[in-house]
Amino acid sequence: MLRPWQLEIQLNTNAAKAIYLQIADAIIEAIKTGMLNSGNALPGSRQLAGLLKVNRNTVIEALDVLIAEGWLVTLERKGTFVADILPITSESTNQKQKISSIEEEIQPLIVFDDGIPDSRIAPMNELARAYRQIFNRKSRWQIMGYSTEYGNLEFRKAIVQMLNFKRGMNITPDEICITRGSQMAMYLTANHLLSKDDYVMVENPGYQPAWETFKNSGAKLLPVNVDKDGLLVDEVEAYLKQFDTIKAIYVTPHHQFPTTITLSLKRRLKLIELSNQYGFTIIEDDYDNEFHFGQRPILPISSYSNAKNTVYIGTLSKIVAPALRIGYLVSNRETILKVGKHRKIIDVQGDNIMEEAVLQLINEGEIKRHLKRTTLIYKTKRDYFETICNKYLKDKTTFTKPEGGLAFWIVPNSAVNIFEIANQLLLKGIKIMTPEKYSFDQPISGFRLGYASLTEKQIEDGIIELAKYL
Numbered sequence: 001m002l003r004p005w006q007l008e009i010q011l012n013t014n015a016a017k018a019i020y021l022q023i024a025d026a027i028i029e030a031i032k033t034g035m036l037n038s039g040n041a042l043p044g045s046r047q048l049a050g051l052l053k054v055n056r057n058t059v060i061e062a063l064d065v066l067i068a069e070g071w072l073v074t075l076e077r078k079g080t081f082v083a084d085i086l087p088i089t090s091e092s093t094n095q096k097q098k099i100s101s102i103e104e105e106i107q108p109l110i111v112f113d114d115g116i117p118d119s120r121i122a123p124m125n126e127l128a129r130a131y132r133q134i135f136n137r138k139s140r141w142q143i144m145g146y147s148t149e150y151g152n153l154e155f156r157k158a159i160v161q162m163l164n165f166k167r168g169m170n171i172t173p174d175e176i177c178i179t180r181g182s183q184m185a186m187y188l189t190a191n192h193l194l195s196k197d198d199y200v201m202v203e204n205p206g207y208q209p210a211w212e213t214f215k216n217s218g219a220k221l222l223p224v225n226v227d228k229d230g231l232l233v234d235e236v237e238a239y240l241k242q243f244d245t246i247k248a249i250y251v252t253p254h255h256q257f258p259t260t261i262t263l264s265l266k267r268r269l270k271l272i273e274l275s276n277q278y279g280f281t282i283i284e285d286d287y288d289n290e291f292h293f294g295q296r297p298i299l300p301i302s303s304y305s306n307a308k309n310t311v312y313i314g315t316l317s318k319i320v321a322p323a324l325r326i327g328y329l330v331s332n333r334e335t336i337l338k339v340g341k342h343r344k345i346i347d348v349q350g351d352n353i354m355e356e357a358v359l360q361l362i363n364e365g366e367i368k369r370h371l372k373r374t375t376l377i378y379k380t381k382r383d384y385f386e387t388i389c390n391k392y393l394k395d396k397t398t399f400t401k402p403e404g405g406l407a408f409w410i411v412p413n414s415a416v417n418i419f420e421i422a423n424q425l426l427l428k429g430i431k432i433m434t435p436e437k438y439s440f441d442q443p444i445s446g447f448r449l450g451y452a453s454l455t456e457k458q459i460e461d462g463i464i465e466l467a468k469y470l
Contacts (some may be wrong), residue, residue, distance in 0.1 A: 115407035151178025230263030292404035
C-alpha cells in the first residue's frame with residue numbers, strides 16, 4: 001500500500017512532553033500543513049516504531065491519542081488513515097467565536113432553525129379560552145391544590161388513547177408520566193437508568209442536548225454513525241461486544257436528527273434483537289411524529305411487542321407552541337414509579353391547569369383540527385423549499401425531500417468551511433446552525449435548515465445567499 005509521507009519527526013528525550021505526545025503532535029502538524037492529507041495511509045505501528053527507533057507501545061499510544069481525537073481512523077485489515085473529516089482546529093474555534101460576537105451585534109432577519117414550528121399559527125386564542133374556562137368552571141381549591149407527580153389522570157388517559165390508536169402502542173395510564181417538555185423526560189430517564197461510567201450509545205450526527213443530559217449523569221458516550229438507512233446497527237453490535245457497561249442507546253428513528261432519515265425496518269428489528277440480548281434500553285425520542293407527509297408515519301420501535309427494554313419520549317410542544325412545555329415519558333410500570341419519585345423531588349407536579357386546558361382542546365377536537373391545518377401548511381412549505389433548493393442548490397448540494405419533520409438536511413458536494421459560510425451569512429442577517437451543534441467530535445459536513453417558521457420570501461432570499469458560498 002502506498003504511504004507517501006516521508007517521516008521527519010525529531011524526538012527530544014529530554015523534553016518534558018512525553019515521547020508519544022511528541023509523535024502525536026508531529027503527525028497533527030503534518031496534517032495541518034498538508035504534508036498528510038485525508039485518506040493518506042500511515043505506516044504500521046511496527047514499521048513506524050522502527051523508523052523512529054522507539055518502543056512499539058509508544059507508537060501505539062500516540063496513534064490511540066490521534067484516533068480518539070479524530071485525526072486518524074482505522075479500517076479493519078487495511079491500516080490507519082488520516083480521517084476524511086478532521087477535528088475543529090483553533091481556526092474553526094476562532095470562527096465560532098467570531099460568529100458569536102457578530103450575533104451580539106446583528107439581529108438576524110432570517111433564521112434557519114433546527115425545525116421549530118411556526119408559533120404564529122398556534123391556537124393561542126383557543127388555548128386561552130380553555131384556560132379561562134377551567135378557572136371559571138372549578139372551585140379555587142380544586143385547581144390550586146397539588147396534583148400527582150405523574151400528571152393529570154384524565155390528561156394521561158387522553159395521551160394513552162392517542163398513542164395506542166395512532167402509534168400502535170399498547171399502554172395504560174400507569175405507564176406514562178407527563179413532564180415539562182421532552183428535555184425533562186430525557187433528564188428523568190438518564191437519572192433512572194445511568195450511573196457514573198456507564199456507557200450510552202448515541203447517533204452521530206445527533207441531538208446534543210440529549211448527550212449533555214447523559215454526560216451530566218456521569219455516563220460516557222459512544223458515537224454510532226448514520227447512513228441513508230439510519231443508524232449503523234453493526235457498529236452498535238461491535239460496541240456491545242467491546243464494552244460491558246452499555247446501559248442504553250439514544251435514537252431518533254422516525255426523522256433522525258439532524259439528517260431526517262428514517263431508520264429501516266431491518267435495522268429496527270436488529271436493534272430490538274440486540275436490546276433483548278444484551279439488556280440495554282432503547283431511549284426513543286419521537287420529537288416530531290405528528291408532522292408526517294407521506295401515506296402514514298412509521299410506527300415507533302416502542303410499539304413492537306417484542307421490544308422489552310424501551311423508553312419512549314414525546315412532546316406536545318411542537319403541536320401547539322414551543323413555549324408550551326408539555327412532554328411525556330412512556331415505559332414499564334417499574335420505571336415510571338422510579339421516574340415519578342425523582343420527579344417529585346425536583347418538581348412536585350406539572351402544570352395541572354395547562355394540562356386540563358389542553359385536554360379540553362383535545363376533547364373538543366381543536367387539537368385534531370389544528371394538526372390538520374398545520375400539516376397542510378407545512379407540507380406546502382416543504383414542497384416550496386424543495387423547489388427553491390432545486391432551483392439554486394441542485395448542482396452544488398445533495399438532499400432528499402423528507403417525508404416528515406420540519407427541516408431539510410443538505411450536504412455540500414464539495415468541501416466547504418461551514419463556519420465561514422455561517423459567518424458571512426450572519427453579516428447579511430441570515431442565521432444557520434453550525435456543525436458543532438450536532439457533531440459528536442469531528443464537524444459533520446451538512447446543513448440542517450428548518451423551514452416551518454419562515455415565509456416563502458425568507459426561504460428564497462436565504463437559499464439564494466447560501467448558494468453564493470457553495
